[in-house]
Amino acid sequence: MAQVILTTIGTALGGPVGGIIGSTLGQAIDRTVVNALSPVRQLGSRLEGVRVASADQGAPIKQVYGRGRVAGTIIWTARLKENRSTTRASKSSPKTESxxxxxxxxxxxxxxxxxxxxxIWADGQLLDQSALAYRLYTGSEDQMPDALIEAIEGSAPAYRGLAYLVFEDLPLAAFGNRPPSLSVEVFRRPPGDGLETLIDGVCLIPGAGEFVYATAHNAVLEGLSGARWETQNSTDGRPDFLVALDQLQAQLPNVKRVNLVVSWFGDSLDAGVCQIKPGVEQRDKKTKPxxxxxxxLxxxxxxxxxxxxxxxxxxxxxxxxxxxxAIRALKARGYAVTLVPFILMDCAGFPWRGRITSGSDVAAFFTNEWGLNRFVTHLAALGVEAGGVxxxxxxxxxxxxxxxxxxxTYPAVAALKALAAEVRAIVGVETQISYAAxxxxxxxHQAGGAVHFHLDPxxxxxxxxxxxxxxxxxxTDWRDGEHLDAEVADSIYDEAYLTSRMRGGEGxxxxxxxxxxxDAQIRTPIIDGSSHGEDWLFRPKDVLNWWANAHHDRPDGMRSATPTAWVPQSKPVRFIEYGCGAIDKGPNAPxxxxxxxxxxxxxxxxSTGERDDRAQRAYLTALAEFYNDPANNPVSMVYGAPMLSGMDVWCWDARPYPAFPQKSEVWGDGDNWRTGHWLNGRMGGASAKHLLTAIAAQAGAEIDVSSSSGQIDGYVIEQPMRAAQALEPVLSYLGLEIADRNGLIVVADSTAVELSRDDLAFHDRDPVLARRDLMEVPGALILRCYDLDRDYQVQAVHARADTAGGDTLSLDLSLAxxxxxxxxxxxxxxxQAQGVRESLSVDLSPAQVLRFEIGDAVAFEGVNYRISGIDLSERPSALLTPVPSSRAVVSGEPSGGGEGVITPILSGFTLLELPCFGADETNTRPILVASSAPFMGVDIYAGASESALRLRGQVRQAAxxxxxRMALAAGQxxxxxxxxxxxxxxxxxxxxSRAEADVLGGENFICVKGDEWEIIQYRExxxxxPRLYRLRGLLRGQWGTRAFAIxxxxxxxxxxADFTRAEMSNDEVGLPRLWRAGRSGFGGAADGAIEVEAxxxxxxxxxxxxxxxxxxxxTDGLAIRWLRCARYGGDHLxxxxxxxxxxxxxxxxxxxGETLRRETEAMESRFVYGDDLRALDYPGGFDAExxxxxxxxxxxxxxxxxxRVGLMT
Structure with a gap:
């Protein structure tokens, strides 16, 4: 029967679907092992270690599911553009054309x-995208032709259905003056609605990080020339915030609301004395720009x-x-922005802000100098400054x-009302205001038998x-083993189970x-013990009835006849946050x-405390789907819109994945990501249902995937293949079963059928254990696949059995x-492969044996088996082969990331004016000094204005x-x-240190800034x-500089040794110029460029x-003589x-003193100051001044x- 099923499925999907590891398709385990011991088993596309771009006609169009790295195919080029520049070291030097x-x-x-x-990778190296000019066409069916291609060619195809990039004037110097071989990371979810399309609002955190929301590069200065990027930790060279927003847009395309969290810090749980102030990480931290x-502050x-x-x-x-x-960047992307003032408690235990309690002075919490009012109104003012939120x-x-x-009374409620009025005066009537309870x-508020709708005012x-x-x-109320909820659901992930607890279960x-x-699961019903039947009054989860009914306080346990001011259905409800940790049994306490x-x-x-992404996804999906159903979200009869106006998931981080959580040296909370509420790194994959449906649709086949689950992070189909071949790696990795049920191909999770001794044909006959010792099984396995966290490079993972011997099984799996x-x-x-050595033979009745097919999973006496053989003789029996217990829940654990873009930080630029000296003594131009960390070359531009900037020099060595560290008096x-x-x-x-002769020959000199730059030589x-030196044996004021006080x-x-002088013309002496120092190769346009007026x-x-x-x-006066000093060539005494x-x-x-007595000129290096002139100028004679x-x-x-010469002789 199994062979018939496989043949039917193979015909529908374009080929045989056999040989998948673990008998996923129902084949016998023995057959799997035999296949596995062949040289290499390949599931899906061939693994490509190096992806090389091509320009081949007829090249296959790749298919990406989830995420993947694909080599680009050049589909159009313009003519090569040549840019010529002329430089000259000095006025008398020859011109150099480049x-x-x-x-x-x-x-x-x-x-x-x-x-x-x-x-984007070019020739295998990551490209810094911050200064690239390119346009992305996503491959929609209505995309239009690129304007540049049209302008050059006259007419151009739109390449509909093909995603492509257009690069405009890409500089080729870094690639050997040729087009680079490009490969690109692509995100593409298969068609279909899932959690990624259900989410339409997120909370953007962390809320704490001095420049975590910066939209531009910013560096922390270390020392005088060292620096490190604070806002760039991802691998593509752009600010983290922008990368995180790009990831958000790509992976959660339907998000339209972003709640921007901004934190100040509370220092006490006593509301009366608690100060809420902005906080800094360090007092002496220096940043730029x-x-x-x-x-x-x-x-x-x-x-x-x-x-x-x-x-x-x-x-x-x-x-x-x-x-x-950040607000402006979010608005520019079309997001509705909510500002969330968030109090982080910086006091013992770092508790939750909900623990803040008050004695008699609640008002101080709001109105003191650093109270909540100042925090909220300041944030509201920032929103207005940004153009509105x-x-x-x-x-x-x-x-x-x-x-x-x-x-x-509840004084805090009155204070919140007053605060709302203050905020309204700041933001106006177009901005909404609320409080997130x-x-x-x-x-x-329920206490001592009293019930108050304390927030209704x-x-x-x-x-x-x-x-x-x-x-x-x-x-959920899920536990391991037997428990009450196991009677209504098979697992904590069960969709119907989760949906039933939206308005049911605990709370x-x-x-x-x-x-x-x-612990004992003794559940106390939530009921209204009065005759009013208002059970919803005590149900935290019954937001529907709370919203839809009038509210009557019960101050002494007795229901007030007069309701509060709340009008049923009068205002919408919005879930400012909802979320669940990615942790085992997370829905028990999200x-x-x-x-x-x-x-x-x-x-x-x-909970075991282990990571479980599936639990998080199940909770979020259930909640979103429930309230997306109009039947569960009624329309108000007052304002004519649904009860729930929006729901925003906690949380999306402004620190992009995988830099966060990998870089623990940068951020201290990275370890919390593993089981935390973060969506980064868990979204954007391909769900099994949608992926399998999409692949089958390529073959024109329909399959039932309603009972399948799981997620693939990345899968790229590199070349044309049959759908059956494309399905293999997905089915194998997720452990899905495929079968033909009444002519319909069904893919489902592997579910073990319980088999008891009562099902056996001979209850008094024990099953027979068969051990095939002569059968060779593998002792090790080498799995090759793409590494999701290391630039999609091919990784090889080794697994080895506890027992010695056996061949090595090699498997290529074309997944990331x-x-x-x-x-x-x-x-x-x-x-699984090792398990074929043992099998269990059980006798079954004719009726029982017909229930099963080869490959079915069964559980017998607490052990999981797979049926590897069926005997339909007079004594029907089944051969059961043990399988390992279910795989652990393992999801995207970031493993270190690939090579990142090294973006140097320009930390300083100086135009150093010195006299001519050394081997370059005829060059009168200023010296260009630039520092960056790490140093990778700096291009210097200057001009009368920004539009007139031109290259003046390229600094190739760091100064x-x-x-x-001490003062130095003026000297000789x-x-x-x-x-x-x-x-x-x-x-x-x-x-x-150097010998004196070397120093006199021009070695060992530094430039020191006094009134002017002075060149000082040193011997010892x-x-x-560290980095501290004492210089002895000084020669001050060298090469025409002067020894002023320092x-x-x-x-x-x-x-x-190889310093750079600027290319300047003498006509520019004395004229103001705009100078720009930027990273080499970017025309001075890269982020972090330094601009100065000089x-x-x-x-x-x-x-x-x-x-x-x-x-x-x-005899006739004072003879004054001196020696002229040449700018160069004057060292011969x-x-x-x-x-x-x-x-x-x-x-x-x-x-x-400072009074000028006489000015005159001399045409030679001597002058006689006659006594008659001296007597006229200095009637009282000379003195020390x-x-x-x-x-x-x-x-x-x-x-x-x-x-300067003193006149006293």
Whole structure:
């Protein structure tokens, strides 16, 4: 019979569907092992270790399910564009022409429509997408032709049904001036509605992180030249927030609401003294270009977050500007934005904000200097600054505060109403306002037999637009083994079971009065003991009847005759949050979470604490589907819209997956992701139902997948194949059964049929155990598949049996799996293959034996078996082969991620003006100094305006950057100061001592910033500590610089051997220029570029200061002599310095203090100051403040620096 079934299925799906591991299709285990021991078993497409782009005509169009990496196929190219630039080292140097090439082209990806793309690899290396110009066409059936292709070709196909990219003017220098081989990460869910399409609102966290919502790059500065990106931790080079939003749009395409969570920090559980302030992670943290500021506070004034294990317990409050930018980015993508003020408790135990309680001074919690009102109104003002938001919340889950009853009233409720009025005055009438009550808080306060609808005055307030609830109601009461709920469902994932508990079960029909009752499952019914029959009054889960009925307080247990101001059905309800941890038995208590630092950390009742993505998905799907059904979400007779206006899942993280949770060195809460409420990393896959249906539809076949479950993260069909072949890896990995039932192909989860001794034909005859010792079974297995977390590279996972011997089974599985998933599947597969050595023969009655087919799963006396043989003789029997227990629930465990884009951070740029010196002594242009971490080349542009920027130089070696650690008095230039010393801090290449001859030959010099840049040479280097040096044996004021006084902390630059001078013309001397330093290869346009306004003064063009000034008395006056100093070529002491200027002219100025007494010119390097002039200028004679300044004049560049000579002789 099994062979008939397989033949029928094979015909429908285009080929035989046999040989799948574990007899998934009903084949005998023996046959599987024989097949498995062949050299390599391949399921699905061939694994491609290196994906190479092509331009082949007739290349197959790939199909992506979930996510995958596909090699692009070039489908169009424009002509190569050549860009020529001319550079010249100096005015007298020859011109150098260089050429750069760019190309516009289109790359076909796969069958569309796709949800989006992620990373892009060029020649196997990740591309930094931040500066790329490209357009994505998703492959819809109505997409239009690309405008660029049309403009160049005149007419162009739209490539409908094909997803493709168009790159515009891609620079080719980094790829050897040729088009790179591209591969692209593609996201594509198969058609069909699932959780990804049901979710239409999310809460965006973490709410804590000083720049976690930044839409631009921002770096933390480390030292003087070091830096690290704070806002870029993903692999594609863009800010984390933007990457996370791209992932959100691709994986949850129907989201239209985003609740932006922003946290301030509470410091006490006593409401009367609790301060709620913005917090920072560190006081001395330096960032660039963004600086932290919230509500007018800087780092020194903000709350300093507590530390735990030598790191901040939380991230800091998002800086105001990043919140504004995030709102604008969300609105630009079409999302409705809700601002959520979130209080994180930074006090002992890091408790839940719902634990805040109050004594008599509830008002202080709202109105003190750093109370809730200031937090909420400030956030509302940021929303207005950003251009407006859709909703502002007044707070959330302040259950301990709102239920504080003082003097017969609830003062916190009145305070919330007053706060709503303040917010309304800020945001206007177009923005909605509400409060997000805990699911155990929204419906009323019950204590001591009294019942009060304590929040009704708030809900009915004119400034409140809807009833906000954070909804974490339990749906299940599941345990291992026998228990009450097992009588109504087979598993915790059962859809009908979960749906039945939306308005049933715990919190609706019954509750547990104690933990002892919970353990014993003693359930106390929830009923109204009065004659009014208002059971809903006590049911937290009965939001429908709470919304639809009038509310009567019961102050002393007696029902008031007059209802509260609540009008039934008068305002909509919105679930501001709903969610469930990805943890075993999560639906038992979806509000619980694991966080080692928090006193609130707990697992759901009876949970093993293991990760279970399926439990989370089942809970969320059940809730979304239930309220999407109009029958469960009635339309109000008052406002004419459904009761529930929206429901938003907690949570989507602004830190993109898999960087979060992988990078534990960056974020301290990464371990919590594993079983937490996060959706990142768990969405966007292909559900078994939709994937199998899509593949079968390719063959024109219909299959019933209603009983199948499971999820595939990534599957790419690389080449044409029969549907049967394409199904194999999916069925194998998920352990699904396929059968022909009444002519319909059915794929379902493997469900074991219980077989008892009562079903045996001879009750008194024990089953016969058969062991086939001579049969060779594999002792090891090598599974090869794509690594989901390492750039989809091929990974090989080894599994080995406990017993020695046996061949090695090799299996290629064309799915993208995490390392954990691959290990689990390999171990399970090997255990299945090992199980064929033993079998159990059981006698069955003719009626019983007809119930089964080969491959059916059965459970006999607590052991799972698969039927591997059926004997239909006079004594019918079945041969049972044991199978391993069910595979563990293993989902996407991030294993480290692939290679990321290394995006250097530009930390500094300096235009260094020095005289000509060294081997480059004829070049008068300024020196370009740039620092980045890591250093990967910097291009420098300058121009009169941004539109006039042109390349002025390319810095290819990093300079050392530092500062002095002591002051240095003004000194004499060009004289050995053998005992003088200077302490400096320097980042970069280490300094070393040199012989005097080497120093005199030009070695060992640094540039130090005083009134001007001074070049100081040194002979001896003494290390004082990390990057600290003491320099001895100094030569100050070298190469035409002057030895001015140097302050402690003055800038120090240690130039590399191959430093870069800017290409400038003499016409630009003295003119302001915009300078831009950017990463090489991006035309100065990449994020993080540094812009400064600077003027080239032309210092190196000016004559140097004269030297060796002398004053001697002669018979007719003072003879003043000096020696001119050449800009270059003047180091030969036995020759007269060369003349650099067209004419030798000097300006002499005589001063008394700061008063100019005489100015004159000399045409040679001497001047006689006659006694008659001296008597006229200095009638009282010379004193210590009498001086002369001599400067050489240039007809082209003006006057040089002065030589100062005292006149007292």
């Amino acid at each position: 050429y750069a090439y760019s190309l516009s082209f289109a790359v076909g990806l796969c069958e569309g429509p796709i949800d989006g793309i992620g990373r 963004l600086h932290w500021s919230v509500a007018g 800087n780092r020194a004034e903000a709350h300093l977050i507590s530390t735990l294990d030598d790191r901040p317990a939380y991230g800091g409050t998002p800086s105001d500007q990043t919140v504004v930018d 859709d909703t502002v919340l007044l707070g959330s889950e302040l259950r301990g505060v709102t239920t504080a009853r003082i003097g017969g 805990d699911w155990s808080e929204y419906f009323g 708030l809900w009915v307030d004119a400034n409140i637009d809807f009833v906000g609830i954070d909804w974490y109601a339990p749906l 609706f029909d019954w509750y547990y009065a104690s933990e002892e009752d919970r 509000n619980l979470f694991l966080d080692p630092k928090s006193s609130e950390s707990a697992v759901p009742p009876y 799996l995490t390392a954990a998933q691959a290990r689990d599947f390999a171990g399970y597969t090997l255990a 050392g950057i530092g500062e002095t 230039s060009g004289v050995w100061l053998r005992e003088a010393l200077l302490d400096i801090y320097l980042e970069g290449e280490a300094l070393q 280097v003494v290390p004082l500590g 302050a402690d902390g003055a800038a120090v630059v240690h130039l590399p 003027v080239w003064t032309g210092l190196a063009l000016r004559p140097r200061a004269p030297v060796h000034g002398r004053v001697r008395r002669e 036995d020759l007269e310095p060369p003349m650099d200027e067209a004419a030798e002219v000097y300006r002499l100025r005589f001063y008394q 009498s001086r002369l300044e001599i400067v050489q004049k240039s007809t082209t560049s003006g006057y040089g620096p002065p030589l």
